[in-house]
Amino acid sequence: MTICAGFDSYRASPADMRVVTSDGQSIAAHSYILASASPVLERMIDRAQRGWGAECTIPVLGVSFDAVHAFIHFLYSSKSKVVPAEEEAVGANWTQLLALAHAYRVGWLKRAAEAAVSARLTPERAVDMLKLARLCDAPRLYMRCARLAAKEFAAVEQSDGWRFARRHDAALELELLTLLEDADQRNERWARERAAQEACRQLGQAMASLEHIFPGESGAKAACADADAPCARAGCTCRGLQVLMRHFATCARKMAPGGCARCKRMLQLFRLHASVCDRPDRACRVPLCSHFKAKSQMGKADKTWRLLVKKVTRAKVMSSMAERKVVPEVVAESWARYNRRGAKLR
Ligand SMILES: [Zn+2]
Ligand SMILES: [Zn+2]
Ligand SMILES: [Zn+2]
Incomplete structure (x- = not known):
């Protein structure tokens, strides 16, 4: 087991636990930081600390080492906000961070991850991200995927995600087709x-x-x-x-x-x-x-x-009032709104 650069230098006290990842690496960390950032980790740490003599080890599996490392980094940052430089550094790992933040119930990070994944959405990934949004209960991301799929269906149809859904996931295919139909009807309306x-x-x-x-x-x-x-x-x-x-x-x-x-x-x-x-x-x-x-x-x-x-x-x-030289503000406003609505529909 490789012990990786951990977070023990982040605090004055030495690290008292390890987080083990899928590839067998482990990250040293402070249990009180992780426990205070996530109720799920708190329960896991509590259970592990009740064991006999062994040091406290928590497995965080199913995602890459980099994603777990970034996840713990954000738990340490405790500023409830992701700065642009961090967002850039995490890059492609945001999808895994969304899953982690959802599973370990870190609300602020989940919202940040949802926004970051939405910002990186492409037609090729729309179907996969829609699935992820459904699994992670992320409604804003879900709506973004549905809208993108409706807008750029030709490109979405070429994606591996769509092809996979057609072959193996009849429920997802049906869901997607319903979303597309809804969008069509909305456009017609x-x-x-x-x-x-x-x-x-x-x-x-x-x-x-x-x-x-x-x-x-x-x-x-x-x-x-x-x-x-x-x-x-x-x-x-x-x-x-x-x-x-x-x-x-x-x-x-x-x-x-x-x-x-x-x-x-x-x-x-x-x-x-x-x-x-x-x-x-x-x-x-x-x-x-x-x-x-x-x-x-x-x-x-x-x-x-x-x-x-x-x-x-x-x-x-509306039209005759808007023509008058002195238009009451409220009329001018509602005329502008009336026209804007028309323009938006255009
Ligand atoms: Zn005539
Ligand atoms: Zn008349
Ligand atoms: Zn005239």
Whole structure:
């Protein structure tokens, strides 16, 4: 048995125990340091010290000598924190340190190891690290592996870990496929939400532009009455609307069976306007506003339409408030959040 450079020089008192590793080497150490750092080691030391005469020897097996040495080093450091130089020095041994910190219940070291392993994650190792995360009950590492596997599946599929799982570990393969499917569905849901939000934003803008083209007060001049002059209002979409309205006014197929797609769209916009319009009946000059208002009072709109009205109202309020010169802070903030959410989904 080789006795290796131990930790007896770390403290004034001489080392009173040895840690034996898988390859037969042993490391001299102080029992009170190890016992105070890990409840599991404390029990093992206590049991070993009750033996007859023999010196206190604790086996730490299943990992390399370097990993055990690094593990004991951290127990001695007792600063509950790993400095960058140490993190670098441990390098590839972090996976073994994660297992050791979990098995010997050293919480702070386990968290540090989990972060270090996550930082070194590659597609080739994702499946093995996922297995390790499950064994060591390390949820953050588990999520990182699952996300990486979903993102770079082509590379993960080439890894030995994945090939092994396919051949020998049906449960793990199933778990991985479920994780990938979940990620796919999440992406699809995000894309759908993003498209819906963008549509509402555009409709909200169209509603604000309609009110801009047809101002409420009877005496007010339409701000965008002249369809050929450029609109002074920032971000105004009234040009497109003007073109659509001119088409609507002259289209011969407006009432024909099957109808005209552009006219149908215009009618939908007028109907949507009537649903979000809060002007008094006679004060609104948007075409067909009072007609659609009267119609909506007769019958109840379906659920999808009501939901659309709610979302468009919100988008319209947001867009018109954000345009004002002096925007209350709370509005500016929530508009930024609204747009950020859209950008994040993009
Ligand atoms: Zn305009
Ligand atoms: Zn038409
Ligand atoms: Zn109206």
